[in-house]
Amino acid sequence: MAQLVFFSSRSGNTANFVSRLGVDALRIPISPDEPMPAPDQPYVLITPTFADGEGRGAVPRQVIRFLNDPGRRALIRGVISAGNRNFGKFFAASGDVIARKCGVPLLCRFELAGTDHDIARIRDGLHRFWRETCLTTA
Amino acid sequence: MKDAMNTARAVPAAVNWNRLQDDKDLEIWNRLTANFWLPEKVPLSNDIQSWSQLTEAEQKLTIRVFTGLTLLDTIQNTVGAPALMPDALTPHEEAVLSNISFMEAVHARSYSSVFSTLCQTSEVDEAFRWSSENEQLQAKSRLILDEYDSTGHPLKKKIASVFLESFLFYSGFYLPMHWSSRARLTNTADLIRLIIRDEAIHGYYIGYKFQRGLEKLTESERAELKDFAFSLLFDLYEIEGKYTETLYDPVGLTEDVKTFLHYNANKALQNLGYEALFPAEACKVSPAILAALSPNSDENHDFFSGSGSSYVIGKAVATEDEDWDF
Numbered sequence: 255m256a257q258l259v260f261f262s263s264r265s266g267n268t269a270n271f272v273s274r275l276g277v278d279a280l281r282i283p284i285s286p287d288e289p290m291p292a293p294d295q296p297y298v299l300i301t302p303t304f305a306d307g308e309g310r311g312a313v314p315r316q317v318i319r320f321l322n323d324p325g326r327r328a329l330i331r332g333v334i335s336a337g338n339r340n341f342g343k344f345f346a347a348s349g350d351v352i353a354r355k356c357g358v359p360l361l362c363r364f365e366l367a368g369t370d371h372d373i374a375r376i377r378d379g380l381h382r383f384w385r386e387t388c389l390t391t392a
Numbered sequence: 393m394k395d396a397m398n399t400a401r402a403v404p405a406a407v408n409w410n411r412l413q414d415d416k417d418l419e420i421w422n423r424l425t426a427n428f429w430l431p432e433k434v435p436l437s438n439d440i441q442s443w444s445q446l447t448e449a450e451q452k453l454t455i456r457v458f459t460g461l462t463l464l465d466t467i468q469n470t471v472g473a474p475a476l477m478p479d480a481l482t483p484h485e486e487a488v489l490s491n492i493s494f495m496e497a498v499h500a501r502s503y504s505s506v507f508s509t510l511c512q513t514s515e516v517d518e519a520f521r522w523s524s525e526n527e528q529l530q531a532k533s534r535l536i537l538d539e540y541d542s543t544g545h546p547l548k549k550k551i552a553s554v555f556l557e558s559f560l561f562y563s564g565f566y567l568p569m570h571w572s573s574r575a576r577l578t579n580t581a582d583l584i585r586l587i588i589r590d591e592a593i594h595g596y597y598i599g600y601k602f603q604r605g606l607e608k609l610t611e612s613e614r615a616e617l618k619d620f621a622f623s624l625l626f627d628l629y630e631i632e633g634k635y636t637e638t639l640y641d642p643v644g645l646t647e648d649v650k651t652f653l654h655y656n657a658n659k660a661l662q663n664l665g666y667e668a669l670f671p672a673e674a675c676k677v678s679p680a681i682l683a684a685l686s687p688n689s690d691e692n693h694d695f696f697s698g699s700g701s702s703y704v705i706g707k708a709v710a711t712e713d714e715d716w717d718f
Contacts, residue, residue, distance in 0.1 A: 264600070311423075355718070362695065378696075
């Protein structure tokens, strides 16, 4: 079995998405003063995107801090990123950055808090992904 | 007894950006100021040849659509963003709203840059006259302005503002995205994309502040505001439907534009923290328009929508933030 780790800012969009997904998930805290979660099994990371017009700052700082720890980073298997198509070519760019940095696939992207259609396809996609990942890395 | 002195406004506290009540204010301030731009940055004159290849009817449509957008930006610049200031929850929010107000002035000003680069003065004057007389354009402006001027619940102003920022612009934004997908007016489309990017942050931020305000209310007050929001959206949608038909029927694009309206109406509701109104089938925006909105971010490197065996591990993004340790 595997798990989800996510970050959500005070806007709560990603938290809203994760709660509708109905899967247990560890939350990376908003405040740098709170302790980071400690995943003990492979996980998929879900994160929003905060990029400016040049793509800078795409990955929330707390997510970078979470991934900077080699132990936590070793267990990431894939990333799902949220964003808004209004940001053009940097739509959900945090997923691209994390995928490249960590050498894991960008599984998919969704807008804002996701539509019901996004929930269905991502739930389904996660099932397939874990099945395939377990077969290849077990 | 009230005298003149008692009704004088209180001296505001000097805004201290090193003491934040809400980190979101600084985050959005930084994002908006980093994204600052002026229309002079976009080489609009490269579109002169492309403009000359549009038919007369297509040119007229484009100018009219842009005057309609100019009106919405003008309202948001001079009335909308300032109307939200008295209800600000923090002093920093007022500063962010002043940035939003000014950028709306930049947006309104950029359409005139497009006009002076591509169009004849007489055509533009005609279109501005049209915008001041067009029934639907006036009606939707009226609905929004009435909320800005209302003495009702202050959160209703934010609802109206999010609908303007995240819904009403899109019957207009559709057209330059459509032209761009046909390799026409591509520099103008670049300018519009800058506006679209700004409006996304405005809608997100005002919607965020709306939700913070909502947290302080009772269940029944929240229910009343939700009813109000959906009812206002219905009214605006009815006007937008007619506006869309008037403009786009002659070029056969009405249904495609309406799909785009549904998609954006749902996003506007999400900014307010509400569920979707339009079902997924009604929101299937054509891939060409989505690609025009967010170029180079199509789905081919998306593991879930592909076969599962071929995907790219992240495209190159120019983001080397110093916070990374690896």
